[in-house]
Amino acid sequence: MKLDPRTLDQLPTTVARPTYDPAQLRQGIVHIGVGGFHRAHQAAYTDALMNLGEAHDWAICGAGLRSEDRAMRDALASQGHLYTLFELGDGADTEVRVIGAINGMLLAEDDAPALLDTLADPAIRIVSLTITEGGYCIDDSTGEFLDQLPAIQHDLASPEQPRSVFGFLCQALRRRREAGSAAFTVMSCDNLPHNGEVARKALLAFARLLDADLAEWIARHVSFPNAMVDRITPMTSAAHREQLAERHGIEDAWPVVCEPFLQWVLEDQFVSGRPAWEKVGVQFTDDVTPYEEMKIKLLNGSHLALTYLGFLQGYRFVHETLADPLLRRYMRTFMDLDVTPQLAPVPGIELAHYKEALIERFANRAIADQLERVCSDGSSKFPKFIVPTANRLIADGRPLERVALVVAAWALYLGGVDEQGNHYAIPDPRAAQCQARVVQRDGLAARVLGDETLFGTAIPASREFVVAFERLYDSLREVGVSDTLRRVLGD
Incomplete structure (x- = not known):
């Protein structure tokens, strides 16, 4: 009807x-x-x-x-x-x-x-x-x-x-x-x-x-x-x-x-x-700040941590990435070790329960949430959902490998070809500008991380972040997502 x-x-x-x-x-x-x-x-x-x-x-x-x-x-x-x-x-x-x-x-x-x-x-x-x-x-x-x-x-x-x-x-x-x-x-x-x-x-x-x-x-x-x-x-x-x-x-x-x-x-x-x-x-x-920091860093940041890696592997739905044990463990480790220590107490919210609920939500097969949707407009999302977490990790002298992997995966995703050889379009208003930066391997880190509109000044100035980004980008190209994740997770 x-x-x-x-x-x-x-x-x-x-x-x-x-x-x-x-x-x-x-x-x-x-x-x-x-x-x-x-x-x-x-x-x-x-x-x-x-x-x-x-x-x-x-x-x-x-x-x-x-x-x-x-x-x-x-x-x-x-x-x-x-x-x-x-x-x-x-x-x-x-x-x-x-x-x-x-x-x-x-x-x-x-x-x-x-x-x-x-x-x-x-x-x-x-x-x-x-x-x-x-x-x-x-x-x-x-x-x-x-x-x-x-x-x-x-x-x-x-x-x-x-x-x-x-x-x-x-x-x-x-x-x-x-x-x-x-x-x-x-x-x-x-x-x-x-x-x-x-x-x-x-x-x-x-x-x-x-x-x-x-x-x-x-x-x-x-x-x-x-x-x-x-x-x-x-x-x-x-x-x-x-x-x-x-x-x-x-x-x-x-x-x-x-x-x-x-x-x-x-x-x-x-x-x-x-x-x-x-x-x-x-x-x-009176103050939404602790709620939005929790949501943006945990939900949106974890979405980006999953989405480009999953897309490169050939997955096309968010629930498929959560069914991959390596991706699931990587996301949870990113949440627990990199993001959670940065969050202030959130009135009425137990963070352990919130993180469990996020995993259940991401794993929802019925809504079939498209990775393409989450991948879209990466050039607008990174400054808001990933860069603040990375900046805090740099300032605190904490490990940078997991957050650098998110950026490395996006840089490889901009190449437009996944591990199965499938070609895809980049849904981003700045797609052409971003893709131009990944055409050549030489000088890649300076071109990608040097875009201050996306990554600010602390990330390109961090030698540890730049080295991790380059190492992980090369690893993704040479051995793929799964083996790179095993290295990052210490397997």
Whole structure:
């Protein structure tokens, strides 16, 4: 049965559906960057709250600023903006639920004025973001805003016809200021350290270039809460769509597939109110730092420790890497010896249990999380997920071989050929630039590690790290992943 508001009552009893009428919702949030993660996370929490009879004035209007967002807009629009949350755990479907918290989606390239009108509407009290780690236009090596990017230059020259996220936010906030309306909260849901602070820094940097008075008004009236977000959400595949249709009788143009685990730790800093998300499991805190350090260094760092090594061996799913005893032991050793000693106590979290849960989550066969997804955008992920761990290990004089292996595996992965001779594309906006650095073996370490935008200054200055990187890169090329892991693990 095609998913549609008119067919909700005819869905099988195995499928949960909204207890509210999606047509009666009023919008209170604009979310820029509607993808799988947003639909499995923020929208799912909001839908759960709506099912309790609350937050019906906090419906989400999706917004797409890229041409690639059209496919999502069309899929959602074709079924009244409903979609299916398909939660998969090993052994069984743990939840299948239709979500109606998103009740519209606007594309900037089709109707930028409509999007600006919506953002400027006082009914919109939160603008949330999943624009990827690289979407904030911050140079990781210098911390400076990248004001020379074409979209930024366009928006500075033509602020009334914005293209970038910062152009849209500033123009909407300018209208609010001129109308005497309240500001909105900018809430980043991207997976990067201090995401609220990063959003604030980027928006204020853009605003100062555009209008110093507006920048001052934004600094006083807009809040940017930090958040730690967590849910593994693989790319939806044709097989997932077929599973949903066969098991539950739903034809959904773009369901979202996710694991059962769900977490959101959020600083309670909202200038114009917020939904009562704490009623559906969101943890509010004064300081998200220990939670995000734990998640970024253990989950995201361990993901990268596994993904490039596994991809080079010919694996294509995360659960396959966990079934490999050497990769599993390497990841756990990296967690225990390299990462855990760096972490401060995390309120309410027992790290030993958290690490065990991570291994179980990574091993989940049912969601079939693609290594390609985890491999993607490595040039944006390394500065945030691996470099801080490496820098601390260098500063503390601790062994560097395990963390250097993560970087060496990525450098070899950039060659585009795995151990089975299979060729693959590199899903990274900087792929050509990064691949150019690994064409020749001579001078490889200087070219790769010398990129300060990725690796900063401490790593290339560490003789021990450079030597370990070169030794492990050569080992991976000459004897392969398994024998290299045996050497690193002391077998």
